[in-house]
């Protein structure tokens with residue numbers, strides 16, 4: 076099939092942040108057919124020139140050859156890897172433009188479920204929207220080079236020399252690991268053939284304490300023929316980075332392409348690092364969920380407290396509580412708090428974090444929210460206040476209806492996905508809840524993602 080070059084006008088963006096365009100073209104029989112194009116790194120209203128390799132398809136994804144008319148908020152992307160790397164897709168958009176788009180996205184999501192978009196405030200951004208991430212998961216390519224996945228292609232790894240959204244020390248430590256791999260000529264893992272040694276590198280740092288954890292995910296144990304190389308890794312990292320308090324070797328032979336471990340080997344230091352949030356101290360293990368943008372997460376906690384108006388006489392449930400990011404600051408403001416979370420190690424951590432921070436009015440339950448909420452309501456009673464912060468997929472109808480039946484006076488919903496958030500809160504209408512306000516907070520600058528905190532209140536029945 077012959078490739079065709081054509082001009083297209085971007086009419087909208089999809090949820091991955093790529094431009095969408097539609098072009099009518101004549102097929103072999105002289106009939107007009109619509110071709111839907113997905114064009115990354117473009118902005119609404121821009122006219123672009125593209126080459127379509129298979130123009131007879133109904134839809135095609137391609138990078139622009141040339142931007143013919145530019146959006147007024149288009150800027151030069153500062154990262155040298157931007158064109159290929161799938162890490163952050165909006166560096167070509169001014170930060171002001173990104174924030175406005177995120178506000179619109181949240182408004183559209185709630186409007187699609189019949190809520191008033193005027194309840195959505197403008198997105199709160201960062202003063203300095205770079206180097207904000209405290210955790211990165213890099214991938215090793217089969218040749219051993221270290222980087223992030225290519226945009227739209229999870230099979231290909233783009234070797235990185237820098238990363239402008241990760242903390243600077245984290246990038247420096249990752250580059251040291253990349254040099255080590257090169258020096259020892261180690262192989263990366265080939266996902267298609269299921270051969271090779273190195274899979275992922277996790278780097279996490281507390282910006283509050285400075286402590287860094289490095290986790291190397293590999294298909295073999297760190298002994299035998301690997302011992303010399305592994306000893307060298309520990310020595311060079313420890314010599315150069317005094318902030319590294321934990322080096323882990325994480326054995327993973329699973330076929331699934333996830334940074335998970337069947338066996339954990341502690342190579343140096345402890346198996347956790349200390350972090351701090353809202354004045355509280357947290358222990359983080361390699362698999363602990365913790366907010367990845369601590370500057371903005373602090374704002375999220377403050378806004379949640381303002382919206383929730385917690386009182387010392389009240390009981391509160393923190394659903395999807397993780398290690399207690401919200402539980403600990405709230406526990407000091409309510410009478411009793413119960414947290415529910417599916418990951419057992421996070422619940423162990425939440426308990427320990429509460430104790431280490433001198434908090435003694437909390438109960439934590441390791442359970443799926445779908446069953447845990449009923450168990451907790453039975454033993455704890457109905458709370459006046461409920462906060463939920465589910466994963467991207469949302470809490471789901473079953474959990475939302477259980478919340479509705481428990482009738483807390485006030486609900487604060489923290490969400491990283493405006494669409495699942497809007498679907499979830501729709502369930503609460505039948506139980507008499509009114510959405511009062513939605514505050515988007517930008518936890519993920521240069522990317523399409525946005526976080527929201529919202530307040531729902533139970534209407535008076537008379």
Ligand SMILES: C[S@@+](CC[C@H](N)C(=O)[O-])C[C@H]1O[C@@H](n2cnc3c(N)ncnc32)[C@H](O)[C@@H]1O
Pocket residue numbers: 364365366395396397398399400401415416417418421442443444445464465466467491
């Ligand atoms: C967005 S995180 C929020 C964690 C915590 N609130 C925080 O800010 O650190 C969502 C949490 O929900 C947990 N989770 C996922 N599915 C769950 C389920 N079905 N039941 C309970 N917890 C779940 C995850 O392990 C994760 O800790």
